[in-house]
Amino acid sequence: MIEVDRVGRSFTVGRGRARRTVHAVRDLSFTVGAGEFVGCLGPNGAGKSTTIKMLTGILAPTSGRLRVAGLDPTRRRTVLARRIGVVFGQRTTLWWDLPLKDSFQLIRYLYKVDRNDFRRRLDELTGLLELGPFMDTPVRQLSLGQRMRGDVTAALLHDPAVLVLDEPTIGLDVVSKVAMRDFLRRLNAERGTTVLLTTHDLGDIEKLCRRVMLIDRGRLGFDGTLDELRATAPGEESLEDVVARLYTGPAPDAPAPR
Amino acid sequence: MVRTYLLLAWTWLRASAQYPVSLAMLTLGSFAVNALDVAAVWVVFQHTETLAGFGLAEVMFLYGTADMAFALADMLFGNVDRLSAHIRAGSFDVMLIRPAGTFVQMATDRFGVHRLGRLAQSAVVLGIALPALEPGWDRAWMIPVMITCGVVIFASVFTLGGALQFLLTDAPEVANAFTYGGNALTQYPLNVYGEQLVKAVTFVVPLAFVNWQPALYVLDRPDPLGLPHWLRFAAPLAALLLALAAAAAWRAGIRRYRSTGS
Numbered sequence: 001m002i003e004v005d006r007v008g009r010s011f012t013v014g015r016g017r018a019r020r021t022v023h024a025v026r027d028l029s030f031t032v033g034a035g036e037f038v039g040c041l042g043p044n045g046a047g048k049s050t051t052i053k054m055l056t057g058i059l060a061p062t063s064g065r066l067r068v069a070g071l072d073p074t075r076r077r078t079v080l081a082r083r084i085g086v087v088f089g090q091r092t093t094l095w096w097d098l099p100l101k102d103s104f105q106l107i108r109y110l111y112k113v114d115r116n117d118f119r120r121r122l123d124e125l126t127g128l129l130e131l132g133p134f135m136d137t138p139v140r141q142l143s144l145g146q147r148m149r150g151d152v153t154a155a156l157l158h159d160p161a162v163l164v165l166d167e168p169t170i171g172l173d174v175v176s177k178v179a180m181r182d183f184l185r186r187l188n189a190e191r192g193t194t195v196l197l198t199t200h201d202l203g204d205i206e207k208l209c210r211r212v213m214l215i216d217r218g219r220l221g222f223d224g225t226l227d228e229l230r231a232t233a234p235g236e237e238s239l240e241d242v243v244a245r246l247y248t249g250p251a252p253d254a255p256a257p258r
Numbered sequence: 259m260v261r262t263y264l265l266l267a268w269t270w271l272r273a274s275a276q277y278p279v280s281l282a283m284l285t286l287g288s289f290a291v292n293a294l295d296v297a298a299v300w301v302v303f304q305h306t307e308t309l310a311g312f313g314l315a316e317v318m319f320l321y322g323t324a325d326m327a328f329a330l331a332d333m334l335f336g337n338v339d340r341l342s343a344h345i346r347a348g349s350f351d352v353m354l355i356r357p358a359g360t361f362v363q364m365a366t367d368r369f370g371v372h373r374l375g376r377l378a379q380s381a382v383v384l385g386i387a388l389p390a391l392e393p394g395w396d397r398a399w400m401i402p403v404m405i406t407c408g409v410v411i412f413a414s415v416f417t418l419g420g421a422l423q424f425l426l427t428d429a430p431e432v433a434n435a436f437t438y439g440g441n442a443l444t445q446y447p448l449n450v451y452g453e454q455l456v457k458a459v460t461f462v463v464p465l466a467f468v469n470w471q472p473a474l475y476v477l478d479r480p481d482p483l484g485l486p487h488w489l490r491f492a493a494p495l496a497a498l499l500l501a502l503a504a505a506a507a508w509r510a511g512i513r514r515y516r517s518t519g520s
Binding site: 011057058077078088096098106110112 | 273274347348352356359516
């Protein structure tokens with residue numbers, strides 16, 4: 001479903017003499033199969049968001065090859081947009097001044113969702129995420145938890161095969177977090193939607209992800225199951241300590257030149 | 259594309275209706291500010307019979323056509339010049355995940371009817387100028403053509419300005435020199451400016467085709483600078499070339515897009 005092959009993305013920063021090239025992502029390779037639930041960890045500035053942006057067609061990679069649902073995200077951006085759902089924890093994709101239900105209606109038109117499919121999916125999502133009471137509220141008046149549920153609904157109305165979430169639980173209270181996790185787990189289990197999420201919350205990883213990837217300094221530092229992750233640091237009690245040790249360890253090796 | 263445009267524009271209109279007072283004030287304000295522009299033309303003609311060889315009705319014709327083209331372009335596409343604000347806020351990322359063109363989404367962003375104020379005012383000016391000039395139908399056919407071309411030219415300049423912001427996120431005002439500056443420039447007979455400037459806006463940034471060259475045809479005037487006669491029919495070609503350049507620049511900008519941190 002997602003194929004990343006020796007992908008790199010560099011940025012030129014600064015001006016004149018201070019000009020230099022920053023490699024946000026370098027030589028990153030991994031694949032995600034249909035129906036997988038993958039969590040992406042990594043310190044701030046490790047390249048997680050850059051990776052997500054390349055997968056969703058926001059950023060063009062400077063090197064390597066990318067395929068999502070069989071499509072090149074940069075070249076086929078608008079086609080891909082109909083097949084994937086994207087949620088940014090840090091910003092909304094809804095229309096600030098419109099009531100929630102109007103935002104959804106607009107999404108139906110933009111994504112050309114069949115009227116009956118839309119009705120059915122919206123009813124289902126409204127029930128699961130308990131959106132009913134604030135469907136008529138303008139998005140700007142929603143609390144963060146309500147808005148996030150709205151954002152997740154918006155990302156799923158066109159029934160995407162892949163759902164990509166960039167820090168979906170950031171800033172949510174405990175109850176909202178649990179509700180969000182339950183929803184994502186059911187989505188993956190019952191509908192078979194492929195889910196890729198980035199997070200700093202290890203609870204997300206423990207509760208949800210069968211597979212964990214760690215991106216560190218633009219490279220893949222670890223890729224495996226949760227148990228394999230724990231096994232990298234025998235003796236450490238909590239997952240937090242295991243991950244902290246990985247973060248502070250030596251940089252992942254560059255893959256051997258082919 | 260047109261369907262998406264109408265859909266998004268309608269959405270933003272409904273969103274702006276959430277603040278009806280603001281909407282009314284902006285519309286009135288836009289009308290009033292532009293009325294001051296007309297007043298300036300009138301003041302000039304209190305001191306002189308002609309401006310660079312053009313009478314009051316002729317100058318008002320030039321003014322009205324330039325403003326009508328600009329008002330339409332500004333209303334339909336002018337929002338693309340707010341690109342850098344969207345890039346900095348990260349909301350441009352959101353546009354990129356939608357199954358719609360970024361240009362349509364930018365153009366309709368916060369679409370509002372408050373810009374109708376300017377359009378109404380240019381219609382009033384033309385409503386005064388045209389009966390005074392009474393151009394024959396053998397020449398008046400050029401008027402809708404020139405306004406259409408003017409809209410395309412101004413829209414292309416807006417787009418070029420927007421595309422520039424992919425590179426210069428910090429300097430959105432650079433483009434204003436050509437958009438709002440271009441509008442101010444074309445409000446008067448071009449021969450009041452120096453010859454070098456007229457040649458620049460004829461052959462480099464083709465603002466002379468917004469109204470000046472086709473207007474010479476409508477008014478049946480010889481070119482004061484002696485430029486070739488065929489130029490007054492070249493507006494559609496100039497508009498097409500500029501639109502192609504603008505589209506290419508926008509695409510190049512998207513490829514160079516760097517997003518923000520986080």
